[in-house]
Amino acid sequence: MTGSFTYLEVEAALCVWEWINDVTINDPNREIEDWIELRDAVGSMELRHQSIELGQWCLAVFDLCTAADPKFLDGCYSYDWDIIPAIMAYARNEDGPVIYAQALPEAAAIAPKVMRDLAFRRWLGDARQAAQKLWAYADLIDDHSEKAEVAFDRGEDPQAFADWLGEKYDLAPADYFYPFGQTAGKDI
Structure with missing residues (x-):
């Protein structure tokens, strides 16, 4: 070339x-x-x-x-x-x-896949942040990655998903462990 x-x-x-x-x-x-x-x-x-x-x-x-x-x-x-x-x-x-x-x-066949992958990655980041804030447990989302992918594909809100998931597993809210607004040593 x-x-x-x-x-x-x-x-x-x-x-x-x-x-x-x-x-x-x-x-x-x-x-x-x-x-x-x-x-x-x-x-x-x-x-x-x-x-x-x-x-x-x-x-x-x-x-x-x-x-x-x-x-x-x-x-x-x-x-x-x-x-x-x-x-x-x-x-x-x-x-x-x-x-x-x-x-x-073909680039045209790959572009939608890349767009979906990066949008999902952004959604996961938002869901992890919500899980950290709500439950002091960002890994909650990674622990249930298949459910997260289904929720993303359905168009669910990442914060609503993190909230639902924490309630489903009867997690204690973050403020139970960190009553002054800190979760796992990070200000929220």
Whole structure:
């Protein structure tokens, strides 16, 4: 691939390369086994080079997301730490990770999935915050992740869900443990 690239294409390629390094060599908590196997098979130089086309694909998905929903970026997602990983989760087919443009899924098919994933992540954050405030137990939401996903898909309010879940399991309210407005050492 030769030619000139826009600033956004360069930024996207760099973010993809950073993500690839994170999931293959830099961060044991984020490692993705089939990406590590791919790096071992094709080498770092090939992955770095393919980051150009992967970045262009990510940018196409991102552009579709922002065109479809002007509020897509509400919640201040980080492009390199949130959006690129959400998109790269779909750079795969039935055989595993994909790095060549001709094998990547259509950006139009991926954009709605990315939008849903990031909206769900935002919803989970709101639900965790509500559970912390109501029950001094933010992990309540993670402990019931399947119920949370169903509630999100139904369009339920995250605070109402956290309230319902705490009542369902007969939890003591946060002010029972922290009567002065603090929950688990954090001011609310």
